[in-house]
Amino acid sequence: MQFRDEIPTPALLLDLDAFESNITAMAAHLRARNKGFRPHGKTHKCPEVARALVRAGAIGICAARLSEAEVFADHGIRGLLVTTAVVGRGKIERAVALAARAPDTMFCVDEEKNVREIDAAAAARAAGEPIRLAVDLYFGRTGVVPGQPALELVRVIESLPHVAFAGLQAYDGEAAHTTPFDARGTRTRTSLARAIETRRLIEQDGIACPMVTGGSTGTYRFDAEIDGITELQPGSFVFMDLDYERIGGPDGPQYHDFKNALTVVTTVVSRPPGFAIVDGGYKAFSTDRPFTPRPVGLEGVTYGWAGDEHGRLGMEHASRDLKVGDRIEFIPPHCDPTVNLYDAIHALRGDRVEAVWPIAARGKSQ
Numbered sequence: 001m002q003f004r005d006e007i008p009t010p011a012l013l014l015d016l017d018a019f020e021s022n023i024t025a026m027a028a029h030l031r032a033r034n035k036g037f038r039p040h041g042k043t044h045k046c047p048e049v050a051r052a053l054v055r056a057g058a059i060g061i062c063a064a065r066l067s068e069a070e071v072f073a074d075h076g077i078r079g080l081l082v083t084t085a086v087v088g089r090g091k092i093e094r095a096v097a098l099a100a101r102a103p104d105t106m107f108c109v110d111e112e113k114n115v116r117e118i119d120a121a122a123a124a125r126a127a128g129e130p131i132r133l134a135v136d137l138y139f140g141r142t143g144v145v146p147g148q149p150a151l152e153l154v155r156v157i158e159s160l161p162h163v164a165f166a167g168l169q170a171y172d173g174e175a176a177h178t179t180p181f182d183a184r185g186t187r188t189r190t191s192l193a194r195a196i197e198t199r200r201l202i203e204q205d206g207i208a209c210p211m212v213t214g215g216s217t218g219t220y221r222f223d224a225e226i227d228g229i230t231e232l233q234p235g236s237f238v239f240m241d242l243d244y245e246r247i248g249g250p251d252g253p254q255y256h257d258f259k260n261a262l263t264v265v266t267t268v269v270s271r272p273p274g275f276a277i278v279d280g281g282y283k284a285f286s287t288d289r290p291f292t293p294r295p296v297g298l299e300g301v302t303y304g305w306a307g308d309e310h311g312r313l314g315m316e317h318a319s320r321d322l323k324v325g326d327r328i329e330f331i332p333p334h335c336d337p338t339v340n341l342y343d344a345i346h347a348l349r350g351d352r353v354e355a356v357w358p359i360a361a362r363g364k365s366q
Helices: 016-032 047-055 066-074 089-101 112-125 148-159 173-177 181-204 335-339
Strands: 011-015 061-063 080-082 106-109 131-136 163-170 212-214 262-270 275-278 303-305 311-314 327-331 344-349 352-358
Touching: 011 016, 016 047, 016 344, 047 061, 047 066, 047 344, 047 352, 061 066, 066 080, 066 089, 089 112, 089 131, 106 112, 106 163, 112 131, 112 148, 112 163, 131 148, 148 163, 148 181, 163 181, 173 181, 181 212, 262 335
Parallel strands: 011 344, 061 080, 080 106, 106 131, 131 163, 163 212
Antiparallel strands: 011 262, 262 275, 262 327, 275 311, 303 311, 344 352
16 A cells, blocks of 8 residues: 555646546536536546546547547547547548447548548448548637538538548637636637537538537536537546636636646755755646646745756745655646656545556657
């Protein structure tokens, strides 16, 4: 049996009570509104987390990349949706192979050439069932413009023998972090209204559109109330981070719908005058946000980057002293890329390590 203070640092820790509370809350919210629950695996990249979500009622798992989906499939996860385009001969052949062993896997597309290449690859492999394709709608990043352009792409899919139209993906990434709370609601409602209108056009054309998927941790409250959205794909809610805390909630500037379940534990390795140096630097935390990790249970200090391997804590106004060997946990700025820096998650119940979960899809960004 291992305990919290025996884990070599830096390391990724998961508070199982908070984690399970987050999953229960999201699953119950969506179930009560008759929305499907297909949470995003890009946050955790971990088959054990995916299994916990499926046990809570998830109908499948989203994957940001083909290689990520392959890992989940290798571990028995089904109902996969690859939310980014699979482009290039090698990847398309792998996608067709993945669909052969996990036939309910869906792949997002947003242009005709890619659709035809997938159809041709499926024909060459003599795939049994058509490859299921979801049309990705454009909201500032990838996707085809909603409305008539999307309908034209759906018609192409319907005209080909080895692919099948599975539905629409309507993910507005910018909406997730729009502030304040009311503006976030306006943004996501506007985007999803375009998706619902696109679905109406498709069905008017005599084509079934069984799925409209999208949403996020930041917008789930609004998205779950919208008729025509069939399922949501939130991700960060399982762990949470400082970035989401800052987006604001209905009652103020902080977002507290879910608990901070994920921390990075470090050790004080040096104590020069006025500072405490910890063994967590650029390689221990994501660095893509304009704010730094926040220590847990230690007030009056600010973390500063001190290189690849180290962080610096100014101790002048610290709520307590630190000495070499002391351990400090931090809430990361952004959970997804932080998780991708580690090989495993240490899952704790109180101070006891209940399990160590491999992050099997770490680095699977292809």
